[in-house]
Amino acid sequence: MLCDSCKQNEAVVHRIVVINGQKNERHLCAKCAEAAGSVAFKLPSFAELMNVSFKSAEKEEEAACECGMTLSRFRESGLLGCPKCYEIFREELMPVIERSQGGRHQHMGTRPVMDAPALTELEKRREELRVAIEQEDYEQAARLRDAIRALEAKA
Amino acid sequence: MISIQSDHIILSCRVRLARNLKDRPFVNSQSGEQAEAVLQDVNTLFPAEKGYRFLRMDALPPLSRSSLVENHLCSPELVACGQSGLILNEANTLSIMLNEEDHLRIQGILPGLDLPGAYALCREADETIAKDLPYAFDSQLGYLTACPTNLGTGMRASAMLHLAGLALTGQAEPLLSRISKLGVAVRGFYGEGSGAPGHIYQISNQYTLGMQEKELMEALSSIITQLAAQEARARGLLLTRRPLDLEDMIGRALGVCRYARKMGIKECMQELSAIKLGISLGLLPCPMERIDELIVACQGAQLSNTPLSEEEESTARANRLREALKDL
Numbered sequence: 001m002l003c004d005s006c007k008q009n010e011a012v013v014h015r016i017v018v019i020n021g022q023k024n025e026r027h028l029c030a031k032c033a034e035a036a037g038s039v040a041f042k043l044p045s046f047a048e049l050m051n052v053s054f055k056s057a058e059k060e061e062e063a064a065c066e067c068g069m070t071l072s073r074f075r076e077s078g079l080l081g082c083p084k085c086y087e088i089f090r091e092e093l094m095p096v097i098e099r100s101q102g103g104r105h106q107h108m109g110t111r112p113v114m115d116a117p118a119l120t121e122l123e124k125r126r127e128e129l130r131v132a133i134e135q136e137d138y139e140q141a142a143r144l145r146d147a148i149r150a151l152e153a154k155a
Numbered sequence: 156m157i158s159i160q161s162d163h164i165i166l167s168c169r170v171r172l173a174r175n176l177k178d179r180p181f182v183n184s185q186s187g188e189q190a191e192a193v194l195q196d197v198n199t200l201f202p203a204e205k206g207y208r209f210l211r212m213d214a215l216p217p218l219s220r221s222s223l224v225e226n227h228l229c230s231p232e233l234v235a236c237g238q239s240g241l242i243l244n245e246a247n248t249l250s251i252m253l254n255e256e257d258h259l260r261i262q263g264i265l266p267g268l269d270l271p272g273a274y275a276l277c278r279e280a281d282e283t284i285a286k287d288l289p290y291a292f293d294s295q296l297g298y299l300t301a302c303p304t305n306l307g308t309g310m311r312a313s314a315m316l317h318l319a320g321l322a323l324t325g326q327a328e329p330l331l332s333r334i335s336k337l338g339v340a341v342r343g344f345y346g347e348g349s350g351a352p353g354h355i356y357q358i359s360n361q362y363t364l365g366m367q368e369k370e371l372m373e374a375l376s377s378i379i380t381q382l383a384a385q386e387a388r389a390r391g392l393l394l395t396r397r398p399l400d401l402e403d404m405i406g407r408a409l410g411v412c413r414y415a416r417k418m419g420i421k422e423c424m425q426e427l428s429a430i431k432l433g434i435s436l437g438l439l440p441c442p443m444e445r446i447d448e449l450i451v452a453c454q455g456a457q458l459s460n461t462p463l464s465e466e467e468e469s470t471a472r473a474n475r476l477r478e479a480l481k482d483l
């Protein structure tokens with residue numbers, strides 16, 4: 001099909017405008033379409049597209065800790081905002097931690113002296129759950145998970 | 156082979172524990188009131204009656220703050236923070252930095268290589284605090300710190316080494332880059348980002364998670380001891396193979412220090428490094444402590460009670476060196 005305007009080049013832009021039920025078709029070549037200005041002929045680049053989609057995805061997923069810390073802020077400063085950040089972002093942080101700690105991910109050193117206020121029931125169960133998962137004792141883990149849920153519901 | 160006193164190579168050692176208080180935001184996210192609470196809560200556990208000194212950074216003039224850094228009592232980062240503080244014991248072997256990157260940075264510093272001794276100092280303070288103020292702790296990740304590179308034990312053990320022999324024989328750089336692959340970090344005289352003036356290097360453990368404190372210290376001690384042995388060997392080689400060059404260099408360094416009228420810090424560290432080398436090899440009759448004290452005494456903030464221009468500073472430094480070394 002030839003361009004409606006110059007009648008010389010192959011039409012590549014096909015515009016169909018419907019106004020009050022009246023259908024109006026127009027077929028233009030690239031040059032005439034650009035000159036007419038009616039069509040945004042230039043497609044956004046791949047990078048632009050990706051950038052947009054990244055941004056919107058980030059906006060949707062950006063979770064924040066109660067201290068206000070987000071993962072993108074952490075990536076900028078390298079610092080977390082409070083102890084709770086390690087709970088909220090644990091999944092995302094573990095690869096970072098392992099990389100910076102030579103592949104290690106389990107604390108082996110001393111623990112705070114236990115003269116300090118004892119762990120709460122919930123904290124104790126959470127620790128036990130972590131150990132159970134580590135030891136692949138999934139029956140015990142399931143029991144603990146239920147106990148934790150019950151405690152959390154109470155709290 | 157010539158014997159070299161090990162403390163002529165391993166100058167000092169340090170253990171640092173990073174801790175944060177439970178249920179409180181880390182330093183970078185806390186409010187002014189919360190920062191104040193950290194200062195007060197910890198300060199009350201280390202009373203003046205027991206010989207502790209408490210210094211508030213915002214109450215100290217800039218020169219006194221720089222002086223603390225030059226004496227290795229706290230980090231340059233601490234003095235840059237607003238609402239931060241420092242607790243020191245009588246002997247200045249224990250220092251607790253408050254509101255640096257973490258709520259607490261407990262440091263033990265001792266001469267030579269005595270990491271268990273420095274750790275014991277830290278641990279005592281650590282337990283004192285933990286009895287009253289619960290720490291942010293996680294059974295998997297250990298002590299929780301603002302930066303994940305300090306997780307687990309929160310422990311950074313280090314030693315300050317004078318590696319002039321290795322540097323002069325061109326072995327320092329390749330050797331240090333090799334050991335940095337063994338989970339060891341190499342830094343300059345004043346920690347992260349500072350150069351290594353006077354061939355003084357700080358060697359510390361890179362990883363803090365997944366090993367016991369004792370293991371970390373033993374692994375580091377073993378690397379440091381081997382490095383010190385290499386340094387002793389390099390010094391011995393210089394003395395037997397290039398005695399004239401060595402004496403020439405040391406003589407020139409002494410000459411510059413005794414007669415110069417202006418001296419920048421970089422040159423000063425370089426000359427004092429050569430003099431230290433000369434003393435350790437028995438070529439100069441002078442107690443080593445005198446030069447070690449002089450190294451600190453020649454840092455910027457030690458030279459005057461009032462801020463100096465660059466020219467005044469280099470003049471004051473040259474005067475101090477002339478005076479200290481006139482009988483050598």
